[in-house]
Amino acid sequence: MSTPAVATSDKFEIGGRAFTSRLIIGTGKYRTFEEMKAAHRASGAEMVTVAVRRVPLDRSSESFLDHLDPSLAILPNTAGCYTAEEAIRTARLAREALGTDLIKLEVIGDQTTLFPDNEQTLEAARVLAREGFVVLPYFTDDLIMAKKLLDAGCPAVMPLAAPIGSGMGVQNPANLRIMRELGMRSLLCMPIEGRSGSLHYRTRGVHDLQSHGSQADCWRALPVLW
Amino acid sequence: MRIQVNGEPREVEENLPLPKLVAELELKPEQIAIELNHNIVRRAQWDNTLLQPDDKVEIVHFVGGGCNRRQEQ
Numbered sequence: 001m002s003t004p005a006v007a008t009s010d011k012f013e014i015g016g017r018a019f020t021s022r023l024i025i026g027t028g029k030y031r032t033f034e035e036m037k038a039a040h041r042a043s044g045a046e047m048v049t050v051a052v053r054r055v056p057l058d059r060s061s062e063s064f065l066d067h068l069d070p071s072l073a074i075l076p077n078t079a080g081c082y083t084a085e086e087a088i089r090t091a092r093l094a095r096e097a098l099g100t101d102l103i104k105l106e107v108i109g110d111q112t113t114l115f116p117d118n119e120q121t122l123e124a125a126r127v128l129a130r131e132g133f134v135v136l137p138y139f140t141d142d143l144i145m146a147k148k149l150l151d152a153g154c155p156a157v158m159p160l161a162a163p164i165g166s167g168m169g170v171q172n173p174a175n176l177r178i179m180r181e182l183g184m185r186s187l188l189c190m191p192i193e194g195r196s197g198s199l200h201y202r203t204r205g206v207h208d209l210q211s212h213g214s215q216a217d218c219w220r221a222l223p224v225l226w
Numbered sequence: 227m228r229i230q231v232n233g234e235p236r237e238v239e240e241n242l243p244l245p246k247l248v249a250e251l252e253l254k255p256e257q258i259a260i261e262l263n264h265n266i267v268r269r270a271q272w273d274n275t276l277l278q279p280d281d282k283v284e285i286v287h288f289v290g291g292g293c294n295r296r297q298e299q
Contacts, residue, residue, distance in 0.1 A: 028291035051291035054232045055253060064289050065257050079291055093286050096266050097259035
C-alpha cells in the first residue's frame with residue numbers, strides 16, 4: 001500500500017514502470033482512429049487500456065494495436081466478462097498476447113448499469129495476483145472490499161466514481177476520501193465525457209479529478225479534445 | 227479435416243501447424259493469443275502444435291474498449 005502523494009508533478013509508478021502522467025485512458029467509442037490518436041496525444045496520457053476479443057475470421061480485422069502510438073503503455077482489461085472464470089481466462093490470454101502482467105480487472109455484475117460484481121472481482125483478483133499479475137480491479141467504492149483487494153495483492157484499487165457513461169462526475173467523494181486518508185492507493189475509475197456530449201459534463205469530470213488530487217487517475221477517454 | 231476456429235467450423239489440412247493457420251487467417255502473430263481446446267498455447271509452442279480433427283481453436287486479439295463497456299468490435 002502506498003502513502004498518498006502530495007504533488008501532481010511526482011512520478012506515478014505502477015507495475016514497475018514510472019509514468020509522468022496520472023491519466024490512464026480508454027480506447028473505445030471513438031468515431032475514428034484518428035480521433036482516438038488525437039485525444040490520446042492531447043491528454044498526455046502514457047498508458048491506455050484495451051479490450052480482448054475473438055478475432056473475426058472474415059479478414060475484416062484491422063490491427064487495432066497498430067493505431068496506437070507505440071510509446072503508449074498498454075493496459076489490457078477484462079471488459080465484457082461476467083464471471084471470475086471468464087476474467088481469469090481473459091487476463092491469461094492478454095498476458096500471452098502482450099507479454100505484460102498488467103491487467104485491469106473488470107467483472108461486470110449488471111448488464112444495464114455495468115456495475116461491477118465485487119464478489120467475483122475479489123475471487124478473480126486473488127487467483128490472478130497469485131499468478132503474478134499486477135491486478136488493478138474495478139469495483140464499487142466499498143472500503144472493506146478495497147481492503148480485501150489490496151490484501152489479495154492488488155497494488156492499487158479502482159473504485160467506481162460515477163455510473164459508467166453517466167458523465168455525472170465524482171459521486172462518492174466521502175468514500176474516496178476515506179480510502180485516501182487510510183493510505184489506500186486508488187485509481188479513480190470515471191467517465192470524463194458525458195454521453196450527452198455536453199462540455200459541461202466533461203469539464204465537471206476534469207474539475208472533480210483535479211479536486212481529488214494526485215491520487216486521482218482517470219480511465220475514461222475524452223471523445224473530443226480538452 | 228474439420229476443426230473449429232472461434233466457434234466456426236473450418237476445413238484445414240491434416241496436422242496443420244498452428245502458425246500456418248494463423249497465416250491462412252492473415253493474422254499478425256505478435257498481436258494475438260491462442261487457446262487450443264481451452265488451454266493457452268504459448269507462443270514458443272506454436273511451431274510444435276499440429277492441429278488434429280475436432281480441435282477447438284480460439285484466437286483473440288485487442289480492440290478498442292474497456293472502461294466497462296460491452297463488446298465494441
